[in-house]
Amino acid sequence: MNPIRHVAIIMDGNGRWGLKQNKSRNFGHKAGLKTVEKIIKETIRNKIRFLTLYAFSTENWKRPKKEINFLFNLLENFLINRLDELHKQNIKLKIIGIKNFSTKLNNLLNDSEKKTARNDKLQINLALNYGSKSELINAFKNLHKSKDKLNEKNLIKYLQTNNIPDPDLLIRTGNTKRLSNFLLWQLAYSEIFFEKKLWPEFNEKDYSKIIRNYKSIKRNFGNI
Numbered sequence: 001m002n003p004i005r006h007v008a009i010i011m012d013g014n015g016r017w018g019l020k021q022n023k024s025r026n027f028g029h030k031a032g033l034k035t036v037e038k039i040i041k042e043t044i045r046n047k048i049r050f051l052t053l054y055a056f057s058t059e060n061w062k063r064p065k066k067e068i069n070f071l072f073n074l075l076e077n078f079l080i081n082r083l084d085e086l087h088k089q090n091i092k093l094k095i096i097g098i099k100n101f102s103t104k105l106n107n108l109l110n111d112s113e114k115k116t117a118r119n120d121k122l123q124i125n126l127a128l129n130y131g132s133k134s135e136l137i138n139a140f141k142n143l144h145k146s147k148d149k150l151n152e153k154n155l156i157k158y159l160q161t162n163n164i165p166d167p168d169l170l171i172r173t174g175n176t177k178r179l180s181n182f183l184l185w186q187l188a189y190s191e192i193f194f195e196k197k198l199w200p201e202f203n204e205k206d207y208s209k210i211i212r213n214y215k216s217i218k219r220n221f222g223n224i
């Protein structure tokens with residue numbers, strides 16, 4: 001049975017779900033947050049140490065301002081209302097991506113990371129204004145500055161996921177089969193599951209089923 005240390009998720013399909021309910025795309029984002037809570041619980045139940053959630057990509061700035069503002073308000077309120085609870089559950093929050101939001105949100109994110117920094121049950125990496133290409137360019141730049149030799153071991157020190165094992169498993173909901181600039185380096189050997197359901201419809205059972213399937217896969221890493 002494969003060990004499972006790190007699950008990465010592209011949480012896609014909120015907007016379509018909201019419209020399908022004859023409501024707004026933003027209604028879908030709000031519902032998507034409920035799924036996040038369910039999935040965190042189930043991740044802990046499965047004793048998985050790392051969960052990386054793609055919440056906002058460097059390309060998502062192309063969206064209407066109203067939707068972007070709604071998303072970041074949702075995040076702000078989530079942190080204000082739920083961080084203590086996450087902290088009590090011994091969860092560590094880390095942001096990957098570039099924190100160039102409002103001063104209020106930047107401070108909230110920094111405080112949340114600081115407060116939970118020593119927790120060690122589950123580490124949630126929240127990918128916010130994250131793009132894999134920009135992460136890699138920065139890593140190469142920093143490695144070059146350091147004058148260390150260019151090799152895999154040295155390069156990964158400069159990725160935002162340093163000290164975290166690569167994802168064993170990638171799940172993308174929303175019936176779309178693409179990576180959308182997510183963890184391009186780190187996913188080199190991950191098992192990938194594309195899920196038809198939209199993120200607000202995805203539940204613990206769907207997640208457990210994927211985990212069960214994953215455990216039975218023969219992972220070769222190039223070997224036989």
Ligand code: IPE
Pocket residue numbers: 011012013014015016017055056057060071174
């Ligand atoms: C959520 O799904 C992902 C985010 C960027 C927050 P979408 O908002 O992309 O929903 P769809 O794919 O348009 O349905």
Ligand code: IPE
Pocket residue numbers: 010011012013054055056057060176178180
């Ligand atoms: C990927 O979803 C990004 C997040 C889930 C945050 P998108 O909806 O932005 O991806 P594309 O644009 O359809 O590839």
Ligand code: MG
Pocket residue numbers: 012013174
């Ligand atoms: Mg989408």
